[in-house]
Amino acid sequence: MSPLPDPALMRQDAVSIFQAGITAADPYQAVKRYLVPELLGNYSKVHLIAFGKAACAMAQAAQEIIPADRLAGKGIAVTNYENVTCIDNVEVIGAAHPLPDAAGLNAAQLIADRVRDAKANELVLVLVSGGGSALIPYPAGQITLQEKIATTDLLLASGATINQINCVRKHLSQLKGGGLARLAAPAHVHALILSDVLGDDLSAIASGPTVADNSTYADAIEVFKVKGVWEQVPINVRQHLEQGKLGAIAETPKPGDYIFKNTGHTLIGSNAISVNAMLQAAKNLGYETELYSDHLCGEARTVGATLVARYVEGRLPKIGALGEVFLQNQAIALLAGGETTVSLKGKGRGGRNQEMALAFAIAVEQHGLTGNWVFLSGGTDGRDGPTDAAGGIVDRNTIKRMVQAGVNPIELLENNDSYTALKASGDLVNTGATGTNVADLQILLIQPAP
Structure with a gap:
């Protein structure tokens, strides 16, 4: 491949590769591929339930496939406000993400009422995508929605992993952790699942509303204690978890429970599928491709700095010593997926993607690397944290642009203000709501100096 002296060309490539990853997670096409007649069987009625950031696209595809006379009333689709679209024969409800709101609570109650009405010879078809946990909050016991919101906010701020957050959510909800399947019994349940969880643990995606749960109330309590925030948890939440640990409140349904006898699942999209699509797209653009990680996790700013350090040390896959790369003059694409x-x-x-991108740019500056490079980190849902950006894309001139704009990138990183820094340098990635969500994607393009 010939040298790419202009970073702008590499930026275009990075965005193109990122878009290939998003396209591979297209929820409409995924449902079209997997919702076959055999799955619909001979059930007298089909109850269509969808929730998550891809709910509208998934529900649209499903209602085009399911014969209208077999639908048990209008379907229900709950998604984040940005992704709301009108669908024939489907009631679409907008709700908040990542912190739940009253609209989500009302939607969750509507779903619960619908599945309770399902009969033994009927199918509850559940279309699940990322974001579902926050979009259908249905607090258990005496817990209020505001207490659930405060608890979720506390977990997010503590740096808890998605698995830790979901463990807690399952034990504070009437729908999560197999709760929806329990309400639907004895009807048949089948879930088509678009995974936003690394490793595709079905019990973790949207907190596993139709999947058995191995975690316990004791595990949920331990999450707060490990993060050092147990004493800050609302009193009703603490009491609920403690009562559950003592056995006074029923546990979430476990593997082998009779309610799962008529429950099935199909994984129709995932982060791994999107990463593979990016690898192919990068190859098509002429890059030497390497998978850096298919399970990228940890503190965002640390991950960004570590990636630079490994590049400097020549420890990235097949790159060898830094001098060797420069002699080869080979354009390289290092790709990753994770959360x-x-x-x-x-x-x-x-958000985590913007913070990683900013930390990467700062680390490159500190190490004094030469040659052309571009690093993009973005959320496949098009929204990174509580901002309108999907993530950030940085290059060798990013820090210079920030300084020229009058901002201090290091101070902004310390203040978790990556959005301001990247906006000042023109390095935000804005895709708008994509209608899907399979976690995050990272792209590092390196064109050694000639």
Whole structure:
């Protein structure tokens, strides 16, 4: 491949590769591929339930396939406000993400009422995608929605992993952790699942509303204690978890429970599928491709800095010593997928992808690397944290542009204000809501100096 002296060309390539990953997670096409007549069987009625950031696209595909006379009333689709679209024969409800709201609570109650009405010879078809946990909050016991929101906020700010957050959610909800399947019994249940969880653990995606749960109330309590925030948990939440640990409240349904006898699942999309699509797209553009990680996790800023350090040390796959790469003059694409975390210490704006991109650019500057490079980290849902950006894309001139704009990138990173830094340098990735969600994707393009 010939040298790429202009970073702008590499930026275009990075965005193109990122878009290939998003396209591979197209929820409409995934449902079209997997919702076959055999799955619909001979059930007298089909109850269509969808929730998550891809709910509308999935529901649209499903209602085009399911004969209208077999639908048990209008379907229900719950998604984040940005992704709301009108669908024939489907009631579409917008709700908040990542912190739940009253609209989500009302939607969850509507879903619960619908599946309770399902009969033994009927099918509850559940279309699940990322974001489902926050979009259908249905607090258990005496817990209020505001207490559930405060608890979720506390977990997010503590840097808890998605698995830790879901463990807690399952034990505070009437729908999660197999709760929906329990309400639907004795009807048949089948879930088509678009995974936003690394490793595709079905019990973790949207907190596993139709899947058996191995975790316990004791595990949920331990999450808070490990993060050092147990004493900050709302009193009703603490009491509920403690009562559950003592056996006074029923556990989430476990593997082997009779309610799962008529329950099935199909994985129709995942982060791994999107990463593979990016690898192919990069190859098509002429890059020497390598998978850096298919399970990228950890503190976002640390991951960004570590990636630079490994590049400097020549420890990235097949790159060898830094001098060797420069002699080869080979353009390289290092690709990854995953979901990092951010422990909030400042008061700025941003998300894990923006924070990783900013940390990467700062680390490159500190190491004094030469040659052309571009690094993009973005969320496949098009929204990174509580911002309108999907993530960030940085290059060798990013820090210079920030300084020229009058901002201090290091100070902004310390204040968790990556959004302000990247906006100042023109390095935000804005895709708008994509209608899907399979976690995050990372692209590092390196064109050694000639």
